[in-house]
Amino acid sequence: MVGVKQDEASIQRTATLAQTALVALGVPKEVQHLPIAGAMYLEGMGAPDPTALWPTQDTGDECNDWLARQHSELSLAVTSALSLARLFGRQSDVEWQQEFDVAYLFFVKGCAQTAASIHLLTNEKCYSDAFVVLRSLHGRTNLLVLMALGPHLFDEWLKAPKEKRFLDGHVRDELANHGITTFPHFYEHASEIAHGQFLALTEAGYMESGLFPRSLAIENRVLVSAKLMFGIIGWVGLSVLRLCPRQGIGAELREHEALFRFLGEEILAANRVDHLSASIAEDRHWVPAGKNKMAIAHWFSPSEFHRQLGLFHRSSQPKRLGKQYQRRRGTPQDAA
Numbered sequence: 001m002v003g004v005k006q007d008e009a010s011i012q013r014t015a016t017l018a019q020t021a022l023v024a025l026g027v028p029k030e031v032q033h034l035p036i037a038g039a040m041y042l043e044g045m046g047a048p049d050p051t052a053l054w055p056t057q058d059t060g061d062e063c064n065d066w067l068a069r070q071h072s073e074l075s076l077a078v079t080s081a082l083s084l085a086r087l088f089g090r091q092s093d094v095e096w097q098q099e100f101d102v103a104y105l106f107f108v109k110g111c112a113q114t115a116a117s118i119h120l121l122t123n124e125k126c127y128s129d130a131f132v133v134l135r136s137l138h139g140r141t142n143l144l145v146l147m148a149l150g151p152h153l154f155d156e157w158l159k160a161p162k163e164k165r166f167l168d169g170h171v172r173d174e175l176a177n178h179g180i181t182t183f184p185h186f187y188e189h190a191s192e193i194a195h196g197q198f199l200a201l202t203e204a205g206y207m208e209s210g211l212f213p214r215s216l217a218i219e220n221r222v223l224v225s226a227k228l229m230f231g232i233i234g235w236v237g238l239s240v241l242r243l244c245p246r247q248g249i250g251a252e253l254r255e256h257e258a259l260f261r262f263l264g265e266e267i268l269a270a271n272r273v274d275h276l277s278a279s280i281a282e283d284r285h286w287v288p289a290g291k292n293k294m295a296i297a298h299w300f301s302p303s304e305f306h307r308q309l310g311l312f313h314r315s316s317q318p319k320r321l322g323k324q325y326q327r328r329r330g331t332p333q334d335a336a
Contacts, residue, residue: 007044014043014050018079021054021072026266031259038079042112052119063216066274070223071119073267077227078115080259081234082108087241087249087256094244096313099151104237106154107144111137111233118226122219125212128193128204130222134229135190139168141229142182145305146171148236149178149312152327165324174322178308181298182232185281186225203282217277224278228300231268234260235302239309260302270299 018039022032043050053075055068085108088101114137121130143166147154157166164170172184192200201207205215238260245253270279281297289295311319320326 011040011043015040017050017054021057022076024057025069025072025076027076028258028262031255031262034083034255034259035076035079038082039075041082042079048116048120052123067216067219067223070220070227074115074119074223074227074230076267077230077234077263078112080263081230081237082112084234084237084241084256087252088237090246090249092244092246096151097240097244099154100148100240103144103147103151103154107140108233110140111230115226115230118222122222125214127215127218127222128201128206131190131193131204134222134225135187135194137226137229138182138187138190141232142168142171142175144233145175145180145182145236146325148240148309150321150325153325156328174325177322180305180308182300183225183228183279184298185285186229188285189282220274221278224275228268228270228279231263232300234263235305239302239306242306243309243313264302
């Protein structure tokens with residue numbers, strides 16, 4: 001019984017820390033219970049100390065307070081995406097959504113560990129490794145986005161994950177063919193760091209004095225990038241639920257819609273001043289966009305993704321993925 005009481009006390013402490021952070025972030029009171037429930041779930045499942053996920057934002061040091069806010073904003077994005085898992089656990093009558101349910105629950109579990117890793121690595125000033133973890137998160141996020149358009153791909157990926165069509169670059173290209181981009185320069189930059197390229201390592205603080213130098217700008221960049229990626233995961237999940245809402249979740253779905261409106265307007269806006277270093281690509285990652293024009297970034301658009309999702313799952317003449325991603329003949333669904 002003592003152990004149970006200690007667990008309950010720990011969970012309550014986490015809830016208090018999370019609520020304090022959410023109030024500081026300006027999260028509307030009527031939807032605070034959603035990320036708080038996510039924070040309590042993480043604590044109950046053995047997450048790192050909650051002070052790493054929801055640090056105090058009023059230390060009196062402006063820079064440290066701002067980074068504490070970024071950590072809390074990342075935790076808010078993570079717990080918002082996690083809170084959707086409860087809705088995906090409800091029975092759906094739509095076959096393709098049942099397929100996606102499994103994919104969402106599968107990827108979100110791993111992403112919870114990824115978020116914890118990014119918090120811990122940045123707190124310990126291991127920025128290069130944090131970027132490598134971010135690269136892994138990006139690849140899984142792109143797979144989830146693709147599987148929302150073609151839910152049959154989750155089962156096919158499980159059976160043959162090394163197929164060429166599931167490689168990161170091919171998945172990004174397929175999404176781009178349908179007007180969906182997920183900050184591709186994040187992946188390019190993190191890949192350069194993962195492969196030990198000098199310029200990118202320098203941008204991650206590798207040439208600073210000492211083994212573990214702290215850089216507020218680099219830490220901010222990692223946290224912002226991670227936050228935006230988790231925002232994509234949440235937007236994708238919410239879009240699927242909005243397209244085919246299942247019975248008994250109407251009120252909860254409306255609460256999540258209100259929460260994600262706040263996230264989109266205040267927390268995940270790519271053009272926030274403190275987001276620009278992450279959301280605008282390095283000039284070597286700019287891509288041609290017409291005569292004498294270069295695109296300095298390709299952001300994720302929740303509204304465009306939702307529009308594309310509707311085209312892929314409409315009842316009449318649905319849009320289709322490229323040939324290599326279409327449902328293969330001989331599957332049980334094809335035979336039926």
